[in-house]
Amino acid sequence: MCPSCEPEPVANGATNGHANGQTNGNGTSSATGSDHPGFTAIETKSNPHHRSNPYQPVGDFLSNVNNFKIIESTLREGEQFANAFFDTETKIKIALALDDFGVDYIELTSPAASEQSRLDCEAICKLGLKAKVLTHIRCHMDDARIAVKTGVDGVDVVIGTSSYLMEHSHGKDMTYITNTAIEVINYVKSHNIEIRFSSEDSFRSNLVDLLSIYSTVDKIGVNRVGIADTVGCASPRQVYDLIRTLRGVVGCDIETHFHNDTGCAIANAYCALEAGATHIDTSVLGIGERNGITPLGGLMARMIVADRDYVMGKYKLHKLKEIEDLVAQAVEVNIPFNNYVTGFCAFTHKAGIHAKAILNNPSTYEIINPADFGMTRYIHIASRLTGWNAIKSRATQLNLHMTDEQYKQCTVKIKAMADVRPLAIDDTDSIISAFHRGLKLGTDVPLLPDLTEEEQKLLDEKVKADAIVA
Numbered sequence: 037m038c039p040s041c042e043p044e045p046v047a048n049g050a051t052n053g054h055a056n057g058q059t060n061g062n063g064t065s066s067a068t069g070s071d072h073p074g075f076t077a078i079e080t081k082s083n084p085h086h087r088s089n090p091y092q093p094v095g096d097f098l099s100n101v102n103n104f105k106i107i108e109s110t111l112r113e114g115e116q117f118a119n120a121f122f123d124t125e126t127k128i129k130i131a132l133a134l135d136d137f138g139v140d141y142i143e144l145t146s147p148a149a150s151e152q153s154r155l156d157c158e159a160i161c162k163l164g165l166k167a168k169v170l171t172h173i174r175c176h177m178d179d180a181r182i183a184v185k186t187g188v189d190g191v192d193v194v195i196g197t198s199s200y201l202m203e204h205s206h207g208k209d210m211t212y213i214t215n216t217a218i219e220v221i222n223y224v225k226s227h228n229i230e231i232r233f234s235s236e237d238s239f240r241s242n243l244v245d246l247l248s249i250y251s252t253v254d255k256i257g258v259n260r261v262g263i264a265d266t267v268g269c270a271s272p273r274q275v276y277d278l279i280r281t282l283r284g285v286v287g288c289d290i291e292t293h294f295h296n297d298t299g300c301a302i303a304n305a306y307c308a309l310e311a312g313a314t315h316i317d318t319s320v321l322g323i324g325e326r327n328g329i330t331p332l333g334g335l336m337a338r339m340i341v342a343d344r345d346y347v348m349g350k351y352k353l354h355k356l357k358e359i360e361d362l363v364a365q366a367v368e369v370n371i372p373f374n375n376y377v378t379g380f381c382a383f384t385h386k387a388g389i390h391a392k393a394i395l396n397n398p399s400t401y402e403i404i405n406p407a408d409f410g411m412t413r414y415i416h417i418a419s420r421l422t423g424w425n426a427i428k429s430r431a432t433q434l435n436l437h438m439t440d441e442q443y444k445q446c447t448v449k450i451k452a453m454a455d456v457r458p459l460a461i462d463d464t465d466s467i468i469s470a471f472h473r474g475l476k477l478g479t480d481v482p483l484l485p486d487l488t489e490e491e492q493k494l495l496d497e498k499v500k501a502d503a504i505v506a
């Protein structure tokens with residue numbers, strides 16, 4: 037084992053209100069008492085991860101997993117989320133937070149959508165952000181004329197190229213689309229503004245049509261082309277094939293946009309980068325049309341595993357939770373329990389086998405170090421799945437020292453009690469203390485002060501049964 041990777045001893049496990057649904061010292065929200073009455077876990081010291089991983093990202097001349105840009109579309113795609121209503125102040129707060137986080141671009145709703153959308157676009161352009169500000173328009177000169185007057189750094193133009201959309205949405209054929217695209221691109225370029233051309237519903241479009249129009253717009257100097265999985269139908273393999281093919285056809289940057297209808301939005305984004313895409317569209321919490329797109333936090337989780345130095349050097353990961361809270365509040369949703377990185381149990385280890393190994397070295401069961409995101413690791417110590425190693429660790433934190441055999445006996449009591457009712461962290465602590473006191477006094481001490489008669493009866497039965505098994 038490499039000396040720098042020696043596991044650190046676990047220390048510092050103060051209870052922090054996690055079990056009672058309060059926020060912990062890092063501002064991470066934890067289980068609420070009402071939602072998760074049995075959730076009981078202790079914070080552990082954030083020891084360094086063992087970072088040797090035999091499965092490093094596939095590196096080849098095409099791959100951009102070590103060098104990609106984020107086009108953050110919470111203020112465009114995200115506004116298409118069913119619950120979203122962003123007033124000007126909220127848009128500005130979100131734009132500032134994303135800029136501080138370090139995203140490369142911020143994409144805004146079309147100024148053609150409404151008068152307020154146009155005014156908000158102008159207001160955000162005036163913030164002087166480090167990120168480039170984009171707006172997103174139809175492939176139409178009317179929209180382009182409005183867009184170039186807003187002060188944006190770039191315009192993202194889109195038009196459907198699948199037969200579904202050519203027939204049932206805008207009703208235009210490929211010749212019309214190509215000619216209009218050329219007109220719009222030349223017009224935007226003439227204003228010295230960045231321009232991207234994207235096909236909507238790319239994965240249900242004819243490949244020859246796609247390559248032909250991308251090749252045309254590349255030749256007239258578009259800055260980026262975009263591939264969009266508008267209905268979330270693409271698989272990672274299909275993404276890899278299409279982007280790799282496109283990479284051989286155009287010289288400009290390649291942006292990609294993945295909906296999550298079939299659960300592939302993050303994997304598709306990753307595969308796109310492996311195949312040579314340069315830009316990934318995200319939104320905070322993945323909000324967007326239907327169930328949304330590649331989430332910013334989920335993409336960060338994926339990419340930090342691929343290239344920690346690049347991701348840590350570029351993005352303020354410890355701000356992720358704050359941005360997610362801001363957006364969740366603005367669109368009135370809760371952050372899901374299993375959210376990437378920031379879900380309340382994203383770094384909580386419960387089963388005894390896991391807890392033991394984590395206490396020795398967190399890399400055993402964690403691919404991401406919570407500390408990289410300003411998050412905290414927890415060990416669950418109050419369930420029937422809890423093992424003696426976790427109890428030993430907890431007792432040591434409480435300064436209650438016993439022999440290994442005694443920790444094991446104490447764990448038997450905790451398991452028996454956890455078979456009777458959900459335990460809180462305080463319950464486990466009380467049992468450990470009572471057990472320890474009993475050892476000192478040489479007599480049994482009631483394990484929990486507040487047991488009902490019924491619970492005490494059940495507990496006695498469990499302990500008896502355990503003794504028989506033993």
Ligand SMILES: CC(=O)SCCNC(=O)CCNC(=O)[C@H](O)C(C)(C)COP(=O)(O)OP(=O)(O)OC[C@H]1O[C@@H](n2cnc3c(N)ncnc32)[C@H](O)[C@@H]1OP(=O)(O)O
Nearest residue numbers: 146148149150174175176194195196205206207236266325
């Ligand atoms: C997959 C995506 O998420 S694409 C981005 C979606 N974003 C938006 O739609 C922004 C919000 N949209 C709006 O506010 C409105 O739809 C507007 C202002 C853009 C247009 O509003 P309206 O003129 O009332 O048209 P409506 O929304 O009913 O229909 C869309 C129109 O755009 C046309 N259209 C649709 N897509 C495109 C496109 N990519 N390029 C050019 N025209 C298009 C349709 O043919 C239709 O035209 P029609 O008026 O001749 O029927």
Ligand SMILES: O=C(O)CCC(=O)C(=O)O
Nearest residue numbers: 194234236262264266293
């Ligand atoms: O402009 C793009 O590339 C994507 C547009 C969009 O939101 C989609 O196709 O789902």
Ligand SMILES: [Zn+2]
Nearest residue numbers: 113266293324
């Ligand atoms: Zn979309």
